[in-house]
Amino acid sequence: MEAISPIKRLAIHGVELYYEHYENPGKHTLVCVHGFLSSAFSFRKLIPLLRGHYEIIAVDLPPFGQSEKSRTFVYTYTNLAKLLIGLLEKLNISQAALIGHSMGGQISLSAALLKPELFSKVVLLCSSGYLKRSHPSIIFGTHLPCFDLYIKYWLSKEGVLKNLLNVVHDQMLINQEMIDGYEKPFTDRQIFKAMTRFIRHREGDLQPDELKRIDKPSLLIWGEEDRVVPFSVGERLHHDLPDSILYSLKETGHLVPEERPEFVSERILEFID
Template identity: 25%
Template sequence: MKRTLWVILGVILLIASITGLTWRSDLPAVELMMKYTTPNSGWMMTGGQNIHFTDAGTGQAILLIHGTGSSLHTWDGWNQMLAGPYRVVRLDLPGFGLSGPQPQGDYSREMYLTLFEDLRKALDIDRWTVVGNSFGGRLAGYYASDHPEVVSGLVLVNASGWPKTESSWNIFDLAKGPAGSLISHCTPKFLIERTLHNVYANDSLVSQDLIDRHYELLLFPGNRDALRDRLLEDYPDWTPETVTSITCPTLFLWGTEDPWFPESDARAWFNAMPNATFKAIPNAGHLPMEEVPVRTVAQFQPWHQMAIAP
């Protein structure tokens, strides 16, 4: 009995010490805005909050949507290469980047689609091609399905949304569980670094600047609580029946070394789509547009020129 009490006490002390070492306060919003806004940054008030976006270039419009735990900066490579011949629009989704948490805690499908439409109208864009990675790909698919009149093309980059045939644990599963509230305050940087190494196929491309950006923007005021709220929201997966509602030309860009969403599942999704093209990206992980932007843009541009009428 005495030994059991000592073990329990030891565990409590260990948890307390780890908590003390990893406890992190939010970083000042102004400091992060000064560091992470760009020359093309803009702000749009919608749903009671200011949404951070960038708008660069001319020509046919493209909307780039990032995934969970990320920000519009994940598209830096694409923006640099495409913002000449195209009008490239990126945004920080509510709860991520510099946009901060949604004031009402609303992370519903409807909120996101309203946001995209508000942004399109604010920028006076009639139609655009919508590109999404991971959770952003799921949202892009919803948008193409619900608003075919404004979505001229769809690009799914290692997107979520198709039922998984095999389970794979990731850091976001931790945030959904009992430890989720603790993660809102205890945010070890090594966990961010480990996750990036996991989703990149080439470890040498995980730079300190990349780690710092992901970590610091997670510490934007309210973003950690928002991450948990967003992860607890339920979003419907596609089925062979419902996916036929997406009628626009669709391009699958898939990093073949994705530990979370395997190529085999993506191929099943692709086979159910009525008007789709599939391009595998070898030696790239879950974020191929960030890891190998030159190779992914090289697949995107010819497809867009052929599939999307000006």
């Protein structure tokens, strides 16, 4: 009997979402939410360790991954959180736990704040935190006709390999499969125009008073060598989230789902169950 493909697409609030749905009827649902410039691909090592225990949904947030690169959607964190909520409602899922990496952690917190009854717990993996909105000069620049070309130039100059070297501590983990997986979404030229809107619309991270209203149990896991979101951000989130646990990992960088999937999966199993 042919296996059912986990790859799915659904239009939510007028935007086509790509997601992977690893069905496991009767089990608690986990929703994996990736970070900036990433996709569901970043959970490729974590999902196999968890799919026997849970039903798992890994989403590509627009305009990243294989989701639509809409040029009309307003890319605020609030609207992205509403897409997650809309997807779960469309799938008739009454409750789920969120697993957010980097920017995905901030969007997960926004979703939990918007509709707390839908979410049981939140797992934050090197979550972004306390970032302000883009500088007004950058927001002004996004209205210039060629700003998308500047984004394309900047990303090409940095290159996927350079970015990966910045987010992992053990550089021996980087191989061609990893490079190709993170590079693939950027072969679609439409992403650069959509990213222009993303930079323009992003409203900034949740403030301490908002975080203090999120009473969901929260598990925080951080790499002590994280150069993107320092461990001090994790400590601050731990302080502001009323019901949280914080773990730190030595010799580990920002990409904890790739670098320490066994440790992360074990802590998630303990935390959810």
